[in-house]
Amino acid sequence: MWSSDHSQDSASCGLNVAGCSAKSGCSSTRCWKTRKCTSLPTAVVGKMRSLIPRGSVVHPVTTVPPRCGVPSPAGPPCCGSSRAPQPARWGARRARRRSGGRGRRRIRFISSGHPTTARLRRGRVISFAAMKRVQKLGGSRRLLVASAVFGLFVLFDIALFGWLIFRSLSQREIERVLLETREEAETLAKRIADRAERQGDLYTAVAGERETQTYIDSILRQRDIVRQVEIRDKNGVLVLKSVNQASIQIPEGSPGLGQGSPELRELGEEKKEGQWTTTYEVPDVRVPIGDLGLLEIGISAPELGKRIEILRKELIQQAAVIGGLSVLLLVGAFVGVWLLMRRAQSLEMQAAEAERMAYIGTLASGLAHEIRNPLNSLNLNMQMLEEEIEEGGSAPTGKRLLSITRSELSRLERLVTDFLTYAKPRPVELEEIPAVLLLERVPEVLAGEIQKRRARIAVHDRSQGARVRVDPAQINQVLLNLTQNALAAAEEADRTPLLELSVHRQGAWVQLKVADNGGGIPLAEQAKIFDLFYSTRKGGTGLGLAIVDRIARAHGGRVAVESTPGTGTVMTVELPAVTTVESGPGLS
Ligand SMILES: Nc1ncnc2c1ncn2[C@@H]1O[C@H](COP(=O)(O)OP(=O)(O)O)[C@@H](O)[C@H]1O
Numbered sequence: 001m002w003s004s005d006h007s008q009d010s011a012s013c014g015l016n017v018a019g020c021s022a023k024s025g026c027s028s029t030r031c032w033k034t035r036k037c038t039s040l041p042t043a044v045v046g047k048m049r050s051l052i053p054r055g056s057v058v059h060p061v062t063t064v065p066p067r068c069g070v071p072s073p074a075g076p077p078c079c080g081s082s083r084a085p086q087p088a089r090w091g092a093r094r095a096r097r098r099s100g101g102r103g104r105r106r107i108r109f110i111s112s113g114h115p116t117t118a119r120l121r122r123g124r125v126i127s128f129a130a131m132k133r134v135q136k137l138g139g140s141r142r143l144l145v146a147s148a149v150f151g152l153f154v155l156f157d158i159a160l161f162g163w164l165i166f167r168s169l170s171q172r173e174i175e176r177v178l179l180e181t182r183e184e185a186e187t188l189a190k191r192i193a194d195r196a197e198r199q200g201d202l203y204t205a206v207a208g209e210r211e212t213q214t215y216i217d218s219i220l221r222q223r224d225i226v227r228q229v230e231i232r233d234k235n236g237v238l239v240l241k242s243v244n245q246a247s248i249q250i251p252e253g254s255p256g257l258g259q260g261s262p263e264l265r266e267l268g269e270e271k272k273e274g275q276w277t278t279t280y281e282v283p284d285v286r287v288p289i290g291d292l293g294l295l296e297i298g299i300s301a302p303e304l305g306k307r308i309e310i311l312r313k314e315l316i317q318q319a320a321v322i323g324g325l326s327v328l329l330l331v332g333a334f335v336g337v338w339l340l341m342r343r344a345q346s347l348e349m350q351a352a353e354a355e356r357m358a359y360i361g362t363l364a365s366g367l368a369h370e371i372r373n374p375l376n377s378l379n380l381n382m383q384m385l386e387e388e389i390e391e392g393g394s395a396p397t398g399k400r401l402l403s404i405t406r407s408e409l410s411r412l413e414r415l416v417t418d419f420l421t422y423a424k425p426r427p428v429e430l431e432e433i434p435a436v437l438l439l440e441r442v443p444e445v446l447a448g449e450i451q452k453r454r455a456r457i458a459v460h461d462r463s464q465g466a467r468v469r470v471d472p473a474q475i476n477q478v479l480l481n482l483t484q485n486a487l488a489a490a491e492e493a494d495r496t497p498l499l500e501l502s503v504h505r506q507g508a509w510v511q512l513k514v515a516d517n518g519g520g521i522p523l524a525e526q527a528k529i530f531d532l533f534y535s536t537r538k539g540g541t542g543l544g545l546a547i548v549d550r551i552a553r554a555h556g557g558r559v560a561v562e563s564t565p566g567t568g569t570v571m572t573v574e575l576p577a578v579t580t581v582e583s584g585p586g587l588s
């Protein structure tokens with residue numbers, strides 16, 4: 001069973017009380033004194049106050065911390081960050097300076113996996129209050145820019161559509177005019193052809209036909225678009241030319257009138273091109289008048305241009321209305337989204353704040369509970385000692401009471417040390433080393449304890465030369481915690497401790513195993529052993545495995561427990577193996 005499968009608060013990043021590590025004699029009372037911790041309760045309360053509210057690196061009890069991946073400096077503090085997370089206050093000030101001050105540099109937030117803080121992109125930690133301010137500022141500006149860009153796109157879109165529609169409308173208008181003119185020309189040509197058939201020739205038909213003249217007249221009058229109407233005989237000789245609103249005139253000497261001149265006088269005046277700038281090339285409409293000649297109707301390009309210009313203006317007006325409405329709608333939508341975003345942000349912050357408070361509450365109550373027990377016991381012992389002294393009691397009783405007092409005091413000290421180790425982790429200082437070296441130090445460090453308990457420890461190297469990138473001191477602490485648990489378990493089961501420390505290569509992973517012959521852990525309890533303050537041992541703090549888990553995660557690894565009640569337990573720490581070519585021989 002892996003620690004992350006079940007334990008919500010088991011993540012442990014921490015290693016060290018500043019200047020007071022296990023290595024540097026953390027367990028001695030002298031350490032407290034050097035750190036001006038004269039009385040334990042004050043120290044504990046002081047540490048709690050200074051640590052937890054701004055504690056930028058403690059994982060929440062109620063939140064599952066992110067499963068660490070391959071260690072990277074950009075990861076959460078417990079995920080291999082090589083920089084010390086700085087107090088939230090400093091980060092907040094810096095964030096304010098960067099965002100509010102000049103407002104030039106953008107700040108991106110990455111979840112730190114911790115309810116009180118967020119990490120800036122460069123790995124710095126800031127408080128949620130600062131994050132809130134910066135997010136609000138950055139969010140609004142980003143939304144504004146996005147709105148402006150989107151608005152511009154919409155306007156461009158509308159303009160493009162307008163232009164395309166205008167082009168197609170112009171074309172259609174020209175086609176419509178040509179079609180209408182052709183229909184009229186065909187009607188007129190048919191009439192003239194009928195009349196000419198009856199009267200014998202085209203000249204007489206045109207000249208004698210008042211109806212035709214009136215018809216042409218009306219066409220020219222009604223339709224500005226018609227520039228001129230020409231009728232030619234089959235030899236191409238002009239029989240009639242009527243320009244604009246002129247009436248039909250029969251030229252003198254026309255063959256039909258017996259004077260033989262085929263040329264006609266132009267009547268009327270063509271409209272002058274004035275303000276129109278766009279000119280269109282429009283072909284004349286030509287319709288045959290039976291076999292007798294040709295009717296030609298010229299279209300006025302300026303008139304056509306004028307019509308198209310009117311169309312264009314209408315279209316621009318409509319596009320402007322549509323564009324304006326779209327922009328209004330967009331602005332409305334973006335204001336709505338912005339309000340929603342702000343609301344969501346504030347709800348998120350409230351939730352995070354509530355989570356943080358819940359976390360602090362759980363941590364504080366757990367620690368207070370753990371501290372109160374030894375304090376009660378100390379109080380009682382002191383009272384009894386007082387009475388003994390007053391009554392001139394026996395020395396052995398006093399000695400026993402003092403010994404109990406000392407043991408309670410050292411338990412308190414251990415508790416505070418472990419708690420600080422858990423809550424205030426030391427930054428991981430990575431170093432590439434052969435995995436087996438990590439195991440070899442354990443029996444050396446625990447030599448005294450091993451001798452005292454007459455324990456036997458075997459170390460097996462099945463790593464195939466695998467190397468790991470770890471902080472050796474922190475992994476050493478992991479192995480010490482596990483080995484001490486194993487020794488205690490065997491002792492509790494009244495057995496001579498037989499421990500086996502081994503290192504294995506498993507694909508891309510290296511496994512460090514600590515196996516014991518203790519009483520094992522019941523299945524129901526296996527889910528709890530990584531919980532903060534969970535302990536079944538007299539004098540236990542319940543923080544050892546939480547620290548182990550946190551360190552493993554800080555290295556991108558994890559911890560697992562396999563236990564058979566009555567037989568023993570195997571604790572496994574899995575760490576990513578170094579896979580580079582130069583990582584040494586023995587790697588597959
Ligand atoms: N090797 C083991 N064998 C049996 N029980 C174990 C072993 N390791 C841990 N445990 C159980 O897990 C609990 C939590 O361990 P830990 O976090 O190290 O706290 P502590 O050692 O202070 O009790 C122990 O109290 C014990 O019940």
Ligand SMILES: [Mg+2]
Pocket residue numbers: 481484485544545
């Ligand atoms: Mg322990």
